Amino acid sequence: MASANEGAVVSQADLTALAERLSQVEQYLHVDEKRLRVAELESRSTEPSFWDNADAARSVMEELARCREDVKLVETARERLADASAALELADELEGDEAAELVAEASLTASELEASIDQMELSSWFTGEFDHGSAIVTIKPGQGGLEAQDWTFMLFKMYMKYCARRGWKVTINDCPAAEVIGIDRATFTVEGRDAFGMLRAEAGVHRLVRISPTDDKKRRQTTFAGVEVIPVLPDDIEIEVAPDDIRVDVYHASGPGGQGVNTTDSAVRVTHLPTGIVVTCQNERSQIQNKAACMQILKARLYELELEKREEALDQIRGPKHTIGFGNQIRSYVLYPYQMVKDLRSGVETGNVEAVLDDGDLDPFIVGYHRWATGNAEPLSLSEDDLDE
Template sequence: MALAFDEQNPLTLVAVAELGERLNHVGVYLHVAEKRARIDALEQESAAPGFWDDGAAARRVMEELSRCRVDVASYDAAKAELSDVRAAFDLVDELTPEEAHEFMVEATATANAFVQRLDDMELASWFTQDFDHGDAIVTIKPGQGGLEAQDWAFMLFKMYLKYAERRNWKVTINDCPAAEVIGIDRATITVSGLNAFGMLRAEAGVHRLVRISPTDAKKRRQTSFASVEVIPVLPDDIEIDIAADDLRIDVYHASGPGGQGVNTTDSAVRITHLPTGIVVTCQNERSQIQNKAACMQILRARLYELELQKREETLDEIRGPKTAAGFGNQIRSYVLYPYQMVKDLRSGVETGNVNAVLEDGDLDAFVVGYHRWATGNAGDGAQEPEDLSNGA
């Protein structure tokens, strides 16, 4: 959610001071000073003899060390970028008008890069749930709207692939069978990358599309719905007891979006957990063994989610409230006709550039807006921020 400094919104010392204040508070939220000390302690621990004797414990230490390093490095890089922007103002009075304009264009580009980094750091500071920094399993299902809803589910599927590409996340398509006429019956993907689950939590819920129907000869307006479920990929050290007798495993020919066959053998796997009725299908791999392993990973995550629901009745902590994919329950509306707009009904974030969202996966403004809305952007006030308003 960059400030988009340009000719109509010029970069000023006041704007730079405001950015410095934002960075002050991000440093508080991220507990940068504590993380610097934590990095030293974890590095000493990892260098101790016998550190790798307990592989699981060692991996947890290294994962924490990596997260601390990323947060501190991002904060230090942001301070350097802010210092570069301030330096531009110190030099601009000594330049000719033409040189000053060119210099400020460069400073503006640096400021926009700084704001993007700041947005990412703010997001990271808000990720406090157990699995926010890890990978996510995203499931998209058509809701009300018939054939149009199946096509809408496919549009969302492609939007999230684009978003993952923008974020440099890896995507594994576990299951995406084509519907009989148009679109898809469902899609399940695993998204791997830094903060994937924390970011994608913003997308959990019902998504509404309004457009001229592509399948209606009379070109009438159609409203369609699809639901998005987001659950975390569980770490290996979390044990979920699944009895072999509780599973029914079926195999069949795999097929991809559009109905094309992707294998000539029975490589696709469907696992039904009989006690709960949970069904998981995977067909992205050519091996039954690999597809079965992927199914079991998703099943573990869903059973864990179900157990949380039984214990605490707070399913919202993992994926948001579960509602019917229909009228009155949407979290976001995508309107293509009679005007063009995408609006999140929780945070109020909106844009008229529908193509950037649906075709290019430009979702950052909505993700940032959701987390700012959900958290109130409140710090804990446990420490005073560094004074970055006038210098780095």
């Protein structure tokens, strides 16, 4: 469409196409129902006893804010679409610079609208219970020894850049330095609109091919890291953890590169004895805060485990579990003998590896995955060549 290109001249046909897309998105987002829901929740929030249950009240206010935002996004888009259409109609009645200015204004509005509708369309694909909420991301080294620990650190930095690009808030729960290079693991919480829905596209095995920085003979090395993405549970979901079922250990905190986070035994490791799940956190200054963060992550993982028991596979939350090694990768990052990043599910690829790893330009891959996963693109049939890349 013309408005998709910066500096292109928009036409009424382009605006009509945008209006049709906006109507579809409005249906997908159930905006009419959300308008009614806003009125209902606003009425509840004015009741005298509304804040008697603070947790329930906060949950209502959070839902109200989300519904208001969806309604406002669509209403604002419709207003801007009407403005662009009116500008083009007026331009037809004028000549010279005045007409050109109105056309340029309408074209810019259409371009911005298209980007906004793209984002709303993406959000409409997120129909899971936790898709619109926050996420807990864990990265662990797989096959590849020391190289895998370095690769884990590279992925950690890539996701930090991506979250910054999207304006999400990140809390680093745990990121201990490895003894020689890289990090042992990383766990961080991401807060922002659609954070879990977006980031669950990243769950799986990530493969790196490059010249080894630790090999004196400069041989090509293939390494792997695994990414786990689970939702932060809403307050209205209760997961009971008996005090006798956990062991809490404290130790000195350390960060990437070996620097001390602080000089006290504030880092906390919580072990859930019945399941063997271990959660660590060293981001906060006090044991109490670190233990609270550990318990939040532990409860999310116990909830995930319960779903797994019920349904045998956790595809809707984290994707199938595989060994973090050969044959199980979802995406390959090749730095040598050529440069390419390729997602083996959606087929999205780029030769600009620096933009992906250094700048966190992951939207093409994440959007591409969701388009593929929701049936908005033809399913990709992986060849043996793809799996060997």
